[in-house]
Amino acid sequence: MRVLNSTVLLYSLLILCSCGEHFNLTKLQSISESPPYVLKGEFKSLVSLGGNSPQNPRGTPLLLNGQLYGMAQENNGVIFSTNPSGSFPRVLHRFNGPDGSYPSGSLISSSGVLYGMTQSGGANSFGVIFSIKSDGSDYSLLHEFDDTDGSYPAGSLISHNGSLYGMTSSGGAHYGGVIFSINSDGSNYNLLHEFNDTNGGNPTGSLISHNGVLYGMTQSGGAHYSGVIFSINPDGSNYSLLHEFNGTDGSYPAGSFISHNGVLYGISQSGGANSSGVIFRINPDGSNYTLLHEFHDTNGSYPTGSLISYNGSLYGMTQNGSANNRGVIFSINPNGSNYTLLHEFDDTNGGYPSGGLISYNGSLYGMTQNGGANSNGVIFSINPNGSDYTLLHEFNDTNGGYPSGSLISHNGFLYGATQSGGVTNYGVIFSINPNGSDYTLLHEFDDTNGSYPSGSLIPYNGMLYGVTQTGGANSSGVIFRINPDGSNYTLLHEFDDTDGSYPSGSLISHNGFLYGVTQYGGANNRGVIFSINPNGSDYTLLHEFNGTDGTYPLGSLISHNGSLYGVAQYGGSGDQGVIFGINPNGSDYTLLHEFDQTNGGHPTGSLISHNGSLYGMAQYGGANSSGVIFSINPNGSSYSLLHEFNGTDGIHSSGSLISHNGSLYGVTQQGGVDGSGVIFSINPNGSNYSLLHEFNSTDGAGPFGGLTSHNDFLYGVTQYGGMEGAGTVFVLE
Numbered sequence: 001m002r003v004l005n006s007t008v009l010l011y012s013l014l015i016l017c018s019c020g021e022h023f024n025l026t027k028l029q030s031i032s033e034s035p036p037y038v039l040k041g042e043f044k045s046l047v048s049l050g051g052n053s054p055q056n057p058r059g060t061p062l063l064l065n066g067q068l069y070g071m072a073q074e075n076n077g078v079i080f081s082t083n084p085s086g087s088f089p090r091v092l093h094r095f096n097g098p099d100g101s102y103p104s105g106s107l108i109s110s111s112g113v114l115y116g117m118t119q120s121g122g123a124n125s126f127g128v129i130f131s132i133k134s135d136g137s138d139y140s141l142l143h144e145f146d147d148t149d150g151s152y153p154a155g156s157l158i159s160h161n162g163s164l165y166g167m168t169s170s171g172g173a174h175y176g177g178v179i180f181s182i183n184s185d186g187s188n189y190n191l192l193h194e195f196n197d198t199n200g201g202n203p204t205g206s207l208i209s210h211n212g213v214l215y216g217m218t219q220s221g222g223a224h225y226s227g228v229i230f231s232i233n234p235d236g237s238n239y240s241l242l243h244e245f246n247g248t249d250g251s252y253p254a255g256s257f258i259s260h261n262g263v264l265y266g267i268s269q270s271g272g273a274n275s276s277g278v279i280f281r282i283n284p285d286g287s288n289y290t291l292l293h294e295f296h297d298t299n300g301s302y303p304t305g306s307l308i309s310y311n312g313s314l315y316g317m318t319q320n321g322s323a324n325n326r327g328v329i330f331s332i333n334p335n336g337s338n339y340t341l342l343h344e345f346d347d348t349n350g351g352y353p354s355g356g357l358i359s360y361n362g363s364l365y366g367m368t369q370n371g372g373a374n375s376n377g378v379i380f381s382i383n384p385n386g387s388d389y390t391l392l393h394e395f396n397d398t399n400g401g402y403p404s405g406s407l408i409s410h411n412g413f414l415y416g417a418t419q420s421g422g423v424t425n426y427g428v429i430f431s432i433n434p435n436g437s438d439y440t441l442l443h444e445f446d447d448t449n450g451s452y453p454s455g456s457l458i459p460y461n462g463m464l465y466g467v468t469q470t471g472g473a474n475s476s477g478v479i480f481r482i483n484p485d486g487s488n489y490t491l492l493h494e495f496d497d498t499d500g501s502y503p504s505g506s507l508i509s510h511n512g513f514l515y516g517v518t519q520y521g522g523a524n525n526r527g528v529i530f531s532i533n534p535n536g537s538d539y540t541l542l543h544e545f546n547g548t549d550g551t552y553p554l555g556s557l558i559s560h561n562g563s564l565y566g567v568a569q570y571g572g573s574g575d576q577g578v579i580f581g582i583n584p585n586g587s588d589y590t591l592l593h594e595f596d597q598t599n600g601g602h603p604t605g606s607l608i609s610h611n612g613s614l615y616g617m618a619q620y621g622g623a624n625s626s627g628v629i630f631s632i633n634p635n636g637s638s639y640s641l642l643h644e645f646n647g648t649d650g651i652h653s654s655g656s657l658i659s660h661n662g663s664l665y666g667v668t669q670q671g672g673v674d675g676s677g678v679i680f681s682i683n684p685n686g687s688n689y690s691l692l693h694e695f696n697s698t699d700g701a702g703p704f705g706g707l708t709s710h711n712d713f714l715y716g717v718t719q720y721g722g723m724e725g726a727g728t729v730f731v732l733e
Contacts, residue, residue, distance in 0.1 A: 057367040057377050059106035059156070060305060060355035062114070064134060068379070069114060070367065071103035073462055075487070077118065079107070079132060082379065082393055084360060092136030097121050099141060100128040102462040105156030105206060106355060109134070110184060115142075115164060117153035120461045125535050126151035126171065126512065129164070129182060142186030147171045149191060150178040151512055152461065155206035155256060159184075160234060165192075165214060167203040175511040176201035176221065179214075179232060192236030197221045199241060200228040205256035205306060208264075209234075210284055215242075215264060217253040226251035226271065229264075229282060242286030247271050249291060250278040255306035255356060258314075260334055265292075265314060267303040275661060276301035276321065276712075279314075279332060292336035297321045297712065299341060300328040305356030308364075309334075310384055315342075315364060317353040320711050326351035326371065329364070329382060342386030347371045349391060350378040352412045359384075365392075370412050375438075407717065407729070409710040410459040410484060415442075416717065417453035417466065418727075426451035426471065429464075429482060432729065442486030447471045449491060450478040455506035455556060456705065459484075460534060465492075465514060467503035476501035476521065479514075479532060492536030497521045499541060500528040505556035505606060508564075509534075510584055515542075515564060517553035526551040527568070529582060542586030547571050549591060550578040555606035555656060558614075559584075560634055565592075565614060567603035576601040576621065579614075579632060592636035597621040599641060600628040605656035605706060608664075609634075610684055615642075615664060617653035626651040626671070629664075629682060642686035647671050649691060650678045655706030658714075659684075665692075665714060667703035676701035676721060679714075679732060692732060697721045700728035707732075 062069040067081045069092075076095040095101050101121030107114045114132050122128040122144035129143040145151050151171030157164045163181045172178040176195035182188060195201050201221030207214045215231050222228040222244035229243040245251050250268030254277075257264045265281045272278040272294035279293040295301050300318035304327075307316045313331045322328045326345035332338060345351050351371030357364045363381045372378040372394035379393040407414045413431045422428040422444035429443040445451050451471030457464045465481045472478040472494035479493040495501050500518030504527075507516045513531045522528040522544035529543040545551055550568030557566045565581045572578040572594035579593040595601050600618030604627075607616045615631045622628040622644035629643040645651055650668030654677070657666045663681045672678040672694035679693040695701050700718030704727075708715045714732040722728040 057369065057379070058103060058354050059367075060358055061365055061367060061379065062107045062109060063358060063360050063365075064109045064114075067134070068365065069107050069109075069134070070379075071107060071116065072377075073102055075483075076101035076121065077103045079103070079114070079116070079136070081134070084365070084381070084392070090136075092134075093132055093139050095121060098123070099139065100130055104153045108157050108159060110159045110164075113184070115157050115159075115184070117157060117166060119152050120534075124151075125533075127153045127168070129153070129157070129166070129186070131184070131186075140186070142184075143182055143189050145171065147512055148173075149189065150180060154203050158207050158209060160209045160214070163188075163234075165207050165209075165234070167207065167216065169202050169204070169219075170512055174201075177203045177218070179203070179207070179216070179236075181234070190236070192234075193232055193239050195221065199239065200230055204253055208257045208259060210257075210259045210264070213284070215257050215284070217257070217266065219252045219254075224251075227253050227268070229253070229266075229286070231284070231286075240286070242284075243282055243289050245271065248273075249289065250280055254303060258307050258309055260309045260314070263334070265307050265309075265334070267307060267316060269302050269304075274301075277303045277318070279303070279307070279316070279336075281334070290336070292334075293332055293339050295321065297325075298323075299339065300330055301711070304353055305366075308357050308359060310359045310364070313338075313384070315357050315384070317357065317366060319352050324351075325711060327353045327368070329353070329357070329366070329386070331384070331386075340386070342384075343382055343389050345371060347375070348373075349389065350380055363388075407705075407708040407715050408457050408459065408464075409708060409715075410464070413438075413484070414708070414710065414715060414729075415457050415459075415464060415484070416729075417457065419452050427453050427468070429453070429457070429466075429486075431484070440486070442484075443482055443489050445471065447475075448473075449489065450480055454503055458507050458509065460509045460514070463488075463534075465507050465509075465534070467507060467516060469502050469504075474501075477503045477518070479503070479507070479516070479536075481534070490536070492534075493532055493539050495521060497525075498523075499539065500530055504552075504554050508557050508559060510559045510564070513538075513584070515557050515559075515584070517555075517557060517566060519552045519554065519569075526571070527553045529553070529557070529564075529566070529586070531584070531586075540586070542584075543582055543589050545571065548573075549589065550580055551575070554604060558607050558609060560609045560614070563588075563634070565607050565609075565634065567607060567616060569602050569604070577603045577618070579603070579607070579616070579636075581634065581636075590636070592634075593632055593639050595621060597625075599639065600630055604653050608657050608659060610659045610664070613638075613684070615657050615684070617657060617666060619652045627653050627668070629653070629657070629666070629686075631684070631686075640686070642684075643682055643689050645671065648673075649689065650680060654702075654704055658707050658709055660709045660714065661712075663688075665707050667707065667716060669702050669704070674701075677703045677718070679703070679707070679716075695721065700730055 057072040079093040100118035102119040126145040150168030154169040172194035174196040179193040200218035224246040226245040251271030254269040274296040276295040301321035322344040324346040329343040350368035354369040426445040450468030474496040476495035501521035526545040551571035554569040576595035601621030626645035651671035676695035701721030704719040
């Protein structure tokens with residue numbers, strides 16, 4: 001184990017090596033032992049990105065008139081161009097929010113004009129459709145989404161018979177996204193289809209036109225909630241489900257179809273035998289769905305962008321996997337034979353590819369989100385046989401204790417917060433690479449802008465959102481957002497007791513709004529459920545707890561089948577806590593279960609949804625009064641005790657369970673051989689409870705929050721232990 005330590009803050013990365021079902025702990029070197037790891041005094045905050053070179057490119061580059069055009073998400077985002085040689089990069093437009101922010105997908109060209117979309121921004125903050133000339137002039141807003149007609153565009157536009165077609169990932173009558181058409185001058189915006197979950201939800205990638213019909217995919221919805229393949233006529237008629245993914249044949253499709261020799265080819269981000277994604281083909285009438293390749297980490301995992309067809313072969317990229325786990329470029333024959341690794345990214349030459357490849361003059365071109373000399377991504381070229389990988393452009397750039405909540409994985413980094421530390425000792429927001437490198441302070445709380453962060457950060461539309469337990473104008477906590485690079489920290493709401501105080505757990509996003517709970521405040525000072533727009537407007541009290549229906553809600557809400565579910569630590573008939581459900585508009589608050597100690601007491605963390613049931617943990621109660629793991633149906637029926645902790649196998653659960661590779665994983669604050677807490681796994685039916693690791697203080701103590709799954713590894717934090725006793729960050733391989 002290498003323990004990452006400084007005079008200000010200790011973080012540890014525990015490397016737990018898998019050997020079958022057994023895990024071994026190995027020692028890591030302290031970073032304070034010798035350069036370059038030594039960190040003196042206060043850590044430096046991350047500076048804002050800037051300059052004339054765009055940062056963090058997204059999508060697939062567009063080749064037009066001998067130039068490459070693309071978009072990047074620096075600040076609100078930019079449109080840029082560069083020569084195929086990588087020389088003369090130029091920013092054509094910088095988005096400013098009202099004219100769009102965080103570009104989505106890739107640019108397309110029609111009659112010498114560039115068209116594209118942004119994920120957010122515009123008058124309603126739900127994204128825009130825009131046009132711009134290739135020289136950067138005449139930027140025009142063609143449409144501003146308003147949620148009822150779609151929100152948060154997905155993929156790229158396509159041009160078909162003189163009109164532009166596209167999709168949004170959310171919005172519409174059922175909040176599942178829409179398919180739309182619009183004229184190139186911005187007139188005649190038409191809703192062609194509104195997704196409703198049963199027929200697909202949250203479309204991904206772009207539409208394609210094949211034989212006069214439009215084809216596409218959704219990331220969710222369908223019979224197995226794993227996404228669907230659909231077709232629709234350009235006038236909106238004859239919407240048809242061609243295939244519903246079931247996990248074993250792929251799940252959560254990514255990118256767009258390609259048509260090759262009359263057959264449609266695509267990829268899914270996960271699913272398949274190794275849960276790392278698949279390559280598939282299907283006939284346009286929905287027949288002959290065939291798996292061509294199942295990814296397995298060593299040859300790539302989590303494919304990104306879309307396939308391309310070139311000289312009779314298919315080419316694509318994965319975001320992760322391979323020797324360096326930074327993604328790969330691959331080729332494969334259309335019949336599934338000859339899968340070949342052409343290039344493995346290693347950060348120095350790029351990492352975590354974004355979008356897809358394009359072919360030009362016998363070479364393939366693409367971009368990565370990260371990597372390169374400045375870690376802000378690169379543009380590259382490569383020959384179709386894998387030779388002559390060349391960096392064309394490298395996008396250029398310019399420390400807390402007692403971690404809170406769980407880590408989150410976002411764009412190849414782990415993000416988290418600590419409850420103390422920083423210059424004023426009110427806590428910090430930090431980022432760290434999954435390998436333990438590049439620990440960076442993004443923000444230091446100072447009480448006026450919040451103090452003692454609660455729960456976990458959440459990524460939403462390219463920004464990170466969170467809450468603090470206290471601080472702000474009324475010392476009752478705040479809701480905030482911040483860019484992943486540490487810039488633009490913004491207070492969205494300051495609690496004042498009447499509208500809640502001391503927020504608990506994490507925010508969640510649902511249908512374009514953020515939802516959360518506070519432990520105190522409201523009319524009865526027993527906590528509230530609230531919603532708020534991501535821009536900070538429309539803060540709304542949905543429910544004020546009164547004791548009989550729960551007291552002191554804890555953890556985070558979850559969204560399941562259109563309703564919100566959560567737990568309160570106290571309240572109910574025995575004052576041992578409750579499980580509840582509520583509609584997103586605040587109606588139909590329902591008590592699903594009241595704890596009575598024998599079946600558990602004082603639930604902790606958040607519920608999770610797995611295979612149609614809700615799962616959670618209680619800190620106390622059960623046969624040994626050490627806490628329990630439970631399941632319950634969303635209607636409140638079939639409450640079941642899956643495991644009762646006994647001390648040696650853990651005491652007092654912390655955080656929430658997570659579902660990973662078909663099993664449930666979690667941590668306890670105490671128990672185990674040293675009494676410092678454990679990591680465990682259990683089957684959803686309650687069988688095969690297993691201790692994966694028992695903490696011993698030197699490697700951490702009192703795990704806090706839950707585990708996070710990233711690239712088949714489990715990450716977490718402990719509040720105490722480690723060389724300085726201030727907590728650790730760990731990984732379980």
